[in-house]
Amino acid sequence: MTTSFLAALQALLDPAGILTDETALAGYCLDQRRRYRGQALAVARPRSCEEVAAVVRLCAEHGVPIVPQGGNTGNCGAATPDESGSALILSLERMNRILEVDADNNTITVETGVILADAQAAARAAGRLLAADWAAAASCQIGGALAVNAGGVNVLRYGNMREQTLGLEVVLASGEIWGGLRALRKDNTGYDLKQLFIGAEGTLGIITRAVLRLFPLPTAQALALVAFPDPDAALALLRDLQGRVGDRVTSFELIGQPCLELLAKHFPQLPQPFSPAPQWLALIELSDCGDSAELSDKLIEALAESEIEDAVLARNAAESEALWRLREEIAEAQRREGVSIKHDISLPVSRVPAFLAECGPKLQAEFPDAQIVAFGHLGDGNLHYNVFRADKSQAAYQAEAAINAIVYGCVTQLGGSISAEHGIGQLKVDALTQYRSKLELDLMRGIKQLLDPQNLMNPGKVLRF
Amino acid sequence: MTTSFLAALQALLDPAGILTDETALAGYCLDQRRRYRGQALAVARPRSCEEVAAVVRLCAEHGVPIVPQGGNTGNCGAATPDESGSALILSLERMNRILEVDADNNTITVETGVILADAQAAARAAGRLLAADWAAAASCQIGGALAVNAGGVNVLRYGNMREQTLGLEVVLASGEIWGGLRALRKDNTGYDLKQLFIGAEGTLGIITRAVLRLFPLPTAQALALVAFPDPDAALALLRDLQGRVGDRVTSFELIGQPCLELLAKHFPQLPQPFSPAPQWLALIELSDCGDSAELSDKLIEALAESEIEDAVLARNAAESEALWRLREEIAEAQRREGVSIKHDISLPVSRVPAFLAECGPKLQAEFPDAQIVAFGHLGDGNLHYNVFRADKSQAAYQAEAAINAIVYGCVTQLGGSISAEHGIGQLKVDALTQYRSKLELDLMRGIKQLLDPQNLMNPGKVLRF
Numbered sequence: 001m002t003t004s005f006l007a008a009l010q011a012l013l014d015p016a017g018i019l020t021d022e023t024a025l026a027g028y029c030l031d032q033r034r035r036y037r038g039q040a041l042a043v044a045r046p047r048s049c050e051e052v053a054a055v056v057r058l059c060a061e062h063g064v065p066i067v068p069q070g071g072n073t074g075n076c077g078a079a080t081p082d083e084s085g086s087a088l089i090l091s092l093e094r095m096n097r098i099l100e101v102d103a104d105n106n107t108i109t110v111e112t113g114v115i116l117a118d119a120q121a122a123a124r125a126a127g128r129l130l131a132a133d134w135a136a137a138a139s140c141q142i143g144g145a146l147a148v149n150a151g152g153v154n155v156l157r158y159g160n161m162r163e164q165t166l167g168l169e170v171v172l173a174s175g176e177i178w179g180g181l182r183a184l185r186k187d188n189t190g191y192d193l194k195q196l197f198i199g200a201e202g203t204l205g206i207i208t209r210a211v212l213r214l215f216p217l218p219t220a221q222a223l224a225l226v227a228f229p230d231p232d233a234a235l236a237l238l239r240d241l242q243g244r245v246g247d248r249v250t251s252f253e254l255i256g257q258p259c260l261e262l263l264a265k266h267f268p269q270l271p272q273p274f275s276p277a278p279q280w281l282a283l284i285e286l287s288d289c290g291d292s293a294e295l296s297d298k299l300i301e302a303l304a305e306s307e308i309e310d311a312v313l314a315r316n317a318a319e320s321e322a323l324w325r326l327r328e329e330i331a332e333a334q335r336r337e338g339v340s341i342k343h344d345i346s347l348p349v350s351r352v353p354a355f356l357a358e359c360g361p362k363l364q365a366e367f368p369d370a371q372i373v374a375f376g377h378l379g380d381g382n383l384h385y386n387v388f389r390a391d392k393s394q395a396a397y398q399a400e401a402a403i404n405a406i407v408y409g410c411v412t413q414l415g416g417s418i419s420a421e422h423g424i425g426q427l428k429v430d431a432l433t434q435y436r437s438k439l440e441l442d443l444m445r446g447i448k449q450l451l452d453p454q455n456l457m458n459p460g461k462v463l464r465f
Numbered sequence: 466m467t468t469s470f471l472a473a474l475q476a477l478l479d480p481a482g483i484l485t486d487e488t489a490l491a492g493y494c495l496d497q498r499r500r501y502r503g504q505a506l507a508v509a510r511p512r513s514c515e516e517v518a519a520v521v522r523l524c525a526e527h528g529v530p531i532v533p534q535g536g537n538t539g540n541c542g543a544a545t546p547d548e549s550g551s552a553l554i555l556s557l558e559r560m561n562r563i564l565e566v567d568a569d570n571n572t573i574t575v576e577t578g579v580i581l582a583d584a585q586a587a588a589r590a591a592g593r594l595l596a597a598d599w600a601a602a603a604s605c606q607i608g609g610a611l612a613v614n615a616g617g618v619n620v621l622r623y624g625n626m627r628e629q630t631l632g633l634e635v636v637l638a639s640g641e642i643w644g645g646l647r648a649l650r651k652d653n654t655g656y657d658l659k660q661l662f663i664g665a666e667g668t669l670g671i672i673t674r675a676v677l678r679l680f681p682l683p684t685a686q687a688l689a690l691v692a693f694p695d696p697d698a699a700l701a702l703l704r705d706l707q708g709r710v711g712d713r714v715t716s717f718e719l720i721g722q723p724c725l726e727l728l729a730k731h732f733p734q735l736p737q738p739f740s741p742a743p744q745w746l747a748l749i750e751l752s753d754c755g756d757s758a759e760l761s762d763k764l765i766e767a768l769a770e771s772e773i774e775d776a777v778l779a780r781n782a783a784e785s786e787a788l789w790r791l792r793e794e795i796a797e798a799q800r801r802e803g804v805s806i807k808h809d810i811s812l813p814v815s816r817v818p819a820f821l822a823e824c825g826p827k828l829q830a831e832f833p834d835a836q837i838v839a840f841g842h843l844g845d846g847n848l849h850y851n852v853f854r855a856d857k858s859q860a861a862y863q864a865e866a867a868i869n870a871i872v873y874g875c876v877t878q879l880g881g882s883i884s885a886e887h888g889i890g891q892l893k894v895d896a897l898t899q900y901r902s903k904l905e906l907d908l909m910r911g912i913k914q915l916l917d918p919q920n921l922m923n924p925g926k927v928l929r930f
Contacts (some may be wrong), residue, residue, distance in 0.1 A: 091583055096895035104815035105846070127708070149653050163628055176904055185845040186625060186811040186885035188614050188664050190927055191909045195660035199653050216711045239569060243592070246681045246754045247712065288709040346651045380571070380650040383695055397845035417734060430697060439641055443916075445655045450911045462655055 005062045006042060009088075010081030012054045017094075019043040022248025028069060028089050028197035029081060033335075036077035036426060040067070041086030047094045049208040050067035056178065056206065059088060065456045066090050068202035069407075070144025071115065073136040075344065078148065078201040078461050087459075094145045095208065101126045106214040107166060107183045112143030112207050119212070128214035135328045146207050149199035151421030153327075156379030157250040160217065160421070161198060167211035168194045173204075173452040183211045198446065201423050202319025202458040204451045218250075222295040223320045227278035227309040231353040233283045234378060237306045238349075241284070245298050246340060251285040252326050252379035254352075259375050261272055262333040263326060267387045270325055283327050317346040330375055340373065341403045342384070345411045346420035349381040356383075359410040363387060366406065367399065384416055424462045431462065470527045471507060474553075477519045482559075484508040493534060494546060498800075499929055501542035501891060504550030505532070509866050514634060514642055521671065522640030524553060530921050531555050533667035535609025536580065537612045538601040540809065541890025542665040543613065543926050552924075557608045559675065566591045571679040572631060572648045577608030577672050584677070593679035596623035600793045602917040611672050614664035616886030618792075621844030622715040623680065623750075624662060625886065633659040638669075638917040648676045662910065666888050667721035667923040668917045683715075683752035687760040688785045692774040694741035696818040699747045699843060702771045703814075706749070710763050716750040717844035718792050719817075724840050727798040728791060735790055738777045747843065748792050795849075803857025805838065806868045807849070810876045811885035814846040821848075824875040828852060831871065832864065846883040873900055889927045898929060 008278065011020055019025060020042045040065065046052045046390055058064050065087040069079040081087040092113035100109040103126045108310045110119055116130075116137045123130040132145060134152030143152075144169070151160045158164065165181035180194050197205050228234045234254055241249050260277040263270055274281075286295050296313060303311050314320040334340060347355050356374065363370045369390040376383040388404050389396050408418050408431060418435050433441060441463070448455070448463055473748040475483055482650050484490060494503045511517045517757045521591050524531050530552040534544040546552040557578035565574040568591045575584055578676050581595075581602045588595040596608060599617030609615075611633070619675045623629065631648035662670050665792065693699045699719055706714050725742040728735055739746075761778060769775050799805060820841065828835045834855040841848040852868050854861050873883050873896060883900050884893055898906060906928070911918070913928055918928065 005630070102813065102815055104700065105813040107813070149657075151651050155651065159628070162657070163624070172904075178904055178908070179902065182882065183813045184811045184882050184885075185814070185881060186616050186620065186842075186847045187882040188886060189666075189882055189884045189887045189893075189901060190889060190905070191669075191912055192614075192627070192660060192664055193905065193908055195657060199655075199657055204656075216707045217712070235569065242681045244754060246683070289709060294684070346649045348570040348572070348648045349650070350567055350568065377651075382651045415648060417647070417649050417652040417654055419654045420649075421653060424655060428654075436654060437644065439637075439643055440645070440655070440658065445660055446575045446915045447656055447912075450915055451908075 004057070006456070008058055009042065009044060009055065012058060013044060013046060013051060017045045017047070028072065028091065031077045031080040032073050033075060036080040037081055038081035040081045040087050041092050042088045043089040045091050045094045049171065050255055052171045052206055052208050053175045053177050055090060056170060056171050056173065059078060059456055060173065060175060060454060062148050063454065064088050064454065065459050067458055068206050070094065070113065070141030071136065071139045073140040074144060074148060074425060075422040076427040078423055078425035078458065079144065080426070082460055090206065091140060097120045101128070101211070102183065103128055105183055106212050108214055109181070109183070109209065109211045109262050110142050111209055112141060112146065113140050115462065116140050116142060116145060124217060127215045127217050130212060131215055132161060132164060135331055140447065142210060143207050144434045146198055146225065147201050148423035151265055151377065151380065151382060151426060153251045153253060153377065155377060156252055157247050160440070165194065165198055165210060166212045166213060168207050169209035170197050170205040170207050170316070173454065173457050181209055181211055196251055199423065201425060201462050203448060203462050204457060206381040216289060218289060219286045219293040220290050220295045221320065222292060222299045223314040223323055224284050224299055224303065224311050225273055225323050226303065226311040227274055228282065228286060229309055231280060231356050233307050234280060235349070235353060237308065238379060240306060244302055245286060248286045248288045248295065249284070249379065250287045251283065253283040254376055254378040255281040255283065256372070256374040258371055259330045260375045262337055263329060264372065266333040266336040268328050270329065271322060272308055272326065278309055283323060300323050308345065334373060334386060337388065339394055339396040340386040340388045341396065341400050342386045343407050344420050344422040345383055345385055345407070345416055345418060347381045347411065347414050347416035349379065351414045352381055352383065355414055355416070359407060361407050363403065366402065404431060426461060429462065429464050467506060470529055473523055474507065474509060474520065477523060478509060478511060482510045482512065484510070493537065493556065496542045496545040497538050498540060499522055503546035504548055505546045505552050505554045506550065506555040508556050510556050510559045514636060517555065517636045517671055517673055518640045518642050520555060521636050521638065525638065525640055528919065528921070529553050530924050532923055533557065533671045534613070535578065535606030536601065536604045538605040539609060539613060539889040539890060541892040542818060543888055543890035543923065544609065545891070547925055553880055555671065557606060563587045564820050566593070568593055569619050570648055572676050573679055574646070574648070574674065574676045575607050576674055579607050579610065581605050581607060586804060588679050589682060592682050594597055594682045595677060596680055597626060597721060598631060600796055601723065607644060607675055608672050611663055611675060612666050613888035614840065616845065618718060618842065618843060618849060619717045621638070622712050629661065629678045630663055630675060631678060633662055635662050635670040635672050638919065638922050644826040646674055646676055647732060664888065666890060666927050668913060669922060681754060683754060685753045685757040685760045686785065687751045687757060687764045688747050688779040688788055689740060689764055689768065690788050691695055691747050691749060691768065691776040692739055692746065693745040694774055696745060696821050698772050699745060700814070702767070702773065702817060703844060705771060706767050709767055710751060713751045713753045713760065714749070714844065715752045716748065718748040719841055719843040720746040720748065721839040723836055723838045724795045727802055727838065728794060731798040731801040732794050735794065736787060737791065739775055748788060751915040788804065799838060802853065804861040805851040805853045805863050806861065807851045808872050809885050810850055810872070810881055810883060810888040811845065811847045812876065812879050812881035814844065816879045817843060817846055817848065820875055820879050820881070824872060827871050827875065828868065831867065846852050869896060874885045891926060894927065894929050
């Protein structure tokens, strides 16, 4: 059966469109956190929506599961096949054309294999901003970003991928192509089908093209790294700043002291402005049209009248970049340190301080060696809340269930979410069944069965049957 | 059967919770455009989500269709029952409590029978902006606004209702209550169920509570009414302004000359600044934190360097209000004038001038007496494009199909939508089947059948079976 499937696949695609060699497959079968290692029949690398549709139809005929894959930078294993080796990985990497930048409509149209940084550059060349941005921008793809409804450092001002999406083209499980590639800011013609596919992690269809919003390109920036005694003080400054300058506050990134210790250890070449390291920092960026000096003045004014411990302002682009690197290398510093139990959670912004005050002591009561590395997007109520133990080997995963129970318990009690911007993938399938109601899970399963009755689209991800 | 249903309904609700008297029903059975007049068994006026659920369960048992109704200000007859008299109208008007304003989380939680203007006022009292705003704000309800994914005059800056919604509570067709009342800016835990109900016009469930985003309250405004020779010049100014001041451009409302003539006729007391009336006007509002004078300076600077014909700036709140009334009374002036064939369409912003240049001549070639009253939200590509004939009685509807074919043909060819912000209701059910693909309609029908297998939730609206 496998042989006839592969032969038929070969007839659909050009020679470079199929990889079957074990060495070539290895990278596609391992997730970037090196937590999930799967097996696959092959990797298909179609070049067009029509080729994707042909591959999907072939898989439907042969009952072959499909695992769509973008830049393979996800955090929850959504793009990694299981160990059975029965699935086909469908990589969008060759569908990387930027199709149109319409500056007058403030939109960009792309194939979904386009690297985020390339789309950002194309927008910038037209004097526009593609607001989606996060640490993996240089390697992640638009399709993956849509599949997990990715967030990042500009959500406070510009929203998640969902809010930035105007239209989609999607290959359905049947192999039919849904042409929803509209470039409209208002369109109320029945149910908004595109919303189903955004954040569905490839379980309902494969997004092949997208129209994304662009914004006026900010010409002014002001960036400060600010030290606080506690998260309440950071939240107070955020609210004060928003009152003064509104949505010019584009990033407000909270960084806990243990992050700074990891950075000092693994990135000693990165200068840290404060010594000793303060309990909490926030990296605050304002952006606007017009003049940077004016924006800096407003930031300095707000800082002068607030309850902060200390602050440094970036005086130029190089200093800006150095401060941003402190934020962006936290993920890599953690990776070098070893295994931690990671949580990507969100809360009402007003309840972030309560969460931090409650959850840490609860964890340390049960696990006295727990060290909490917390950072994230305070302005969106989104924390990356990671727990290291003394043993940082794979053995650390043994306590995962118990640690998750404490963290997710606190999150749920405060009205929060167990996945803010990384999705569910494989990692949180069980947690989802625990923290979402039966009614919700039944609705989701109903939608899945409606759109993918054979359960071939990224099976085992998001929902368990 | 009807008697036993009504008796059972009476047992569920308080005496004021049911209206059966014909006089009392009349207003609920007539849509605000006076185009649709239906009949109903009764009006149920529950006071809580639990009462709504009980009514829905009773209707499911008795096979009674439900027509949910908010402020009854919709434009497409979605809230009006058919003429059979078999349906129950479920009015949310007594569910009008504002449940919470969380200024630190920038959210407001309301029952969906709350009048939009009341929610705006509650937000303002907490120093926050509820951005949803349009002419019917003083009488429409939040639930209706969510049901049609309403737009309005601030979409350019703040988005439609969909973009402003963080969480919903919904009574499903089964009478079960889905508790999705989350107040989170990031939440990627499976399929985003709330998106199904927003814009579904009550055909998939009844939204009983909602959490909406709030924004920093702007303290500065600048408003100008600007005359242009053509829509291209208006679009050029919009782009120039966005480059200069970014998202401080909160409204950019285009007004065609015939609107001004209707205003002069039906609202002679409203002063019109330009004489003779120019071909095109735009009402442009900038808003921001900080100081109004600074904002006005920026607007004046942009106007001075642009290709406009003339402009007036509002010097104070009273002048602002007078200019806004010109925009907001267009709908009432049209109503007083008589019957027109209305279209609420959207296009890529860059294609609005092309649409206006193409569609008018095509209409007038076929209907030499056609007068086009066009106005709308240029910044979102949304036009209200209404066609009067010499005969402005109900007889004018005779040409509706032919006129729609021309207008929707031009819209479709330019990648636009036949319903931008008013939804489908009864008015556009047939048009939807014509201008959306079979695949899309099948997907929508599948969703409808999944969520409302008995087809009792606002049947006949949005989709025809």
